[in-house]
Amino acid sequence: MRIENNSEQDTYNPKSSRAGVFGFPFEAFGPSRSNIKNLIRDQIAALDTKSVIKRLKKLLPIFIILLMVLFALKWTRGKFVSSGQTSAKVNQTISLQTARAQIGLNRDYTFPLKDGSGKVLSNIHYVITEAQVRDEIIVKGQKANAVGGKTFLILELKIRNDFNQGVDINTRDYVRLSVNDNGEELLAPEIHNDPVNVQATSIKYTRLGFAINQTDKNFILHIGEIGEKKEKLPLPLSIK
Incomplete structure (x- = not known):
């Protein structure tokens, strides 16, 4: 006489796309690599080109002012160095031998x-x-x-x-x-x-x-x- 066991047994199929770690699917541990790529693509597509250009135009005057300040500082420093060198030359005394x-x-x-x-x-x-x-x-x-x-x-x-x-x-x-x-x-x-x-x-x-x-x-x-x-x-x- 055979006694039939009707209870279902869990099986593990390593080839199953839904198999994960200890029976949990990979989706349980976060988005897949393909999902990350799709997310980045969606963020790039969502960028408004006109909005970016508008922001750059707002930053352009600040950038120009910074360049002008740097140029002015460099020019002023050069003037001080040149003035100092000229003053040193002017203040330098040329000595001559006593007349014969x-x-x-x-x-x-x-x-x-x-x-x-x-x-x-x-x-x-x-x-x-x-x-x-x-x-x-x-x-x-x-x-x-x-x-x-x-x-x-x-x-x-x-x-x-x-x-x-x-x-x-x-x-x-x-x-x-x-x-x-x-x-x-x-x-x-x-x-x-x-x-x-x-x-x-x-x-x-x-x-x-x-x-x-x-x-x-x-x-x-x-x-x-x-x-x-x-x-x-x-x-x-x-x-x-």
Whole structure:
């Protein structure tokens, strides 16, 4: 005699799409990967392009302002750095060696100030205040050294303009130099700041320079206008 068991038994089919962990379906543990993809796709599709553009337009002015502020800060910093470097250069003192020889002169010469037609308008006072012999000079803010066997004869000048207008004067036209008792060969200044602009009723300090040999002696200045008689001025300088 067979006794039939009518009770249903739970079975586990690993191939079943609804099989999960310990008999629970995977859906019980959260959305599937395909569901996540669908959710992301739906969120992207829900974005309103016009709304995004509108938001970007609102943020654009803020972005531009930030760029302007950054640019202004960078520019200001650059100005301060440049100003500091310039100040450092201005405050930097250029030192020169002591003059090998020097003598005070303070000789005042008067030359006529003429217009284009040759008419005399006023006078220019040409004062040679001092003469020096140096191996180092300053030219356009830079130190210049004499080459071997050479040195510089420097004349310190003070130009006074009594006219009621500013004038430009070529100071090197009024001075020549002879050395070693050779009055036939005159040297013209090689170092100068011509044309020197002297404002109305004012004075201007400047200088002239000659390149000479260290062995030269018996220096004589020949002072006067070009083509006119010169006045001789001996310089009792001894190069050491």
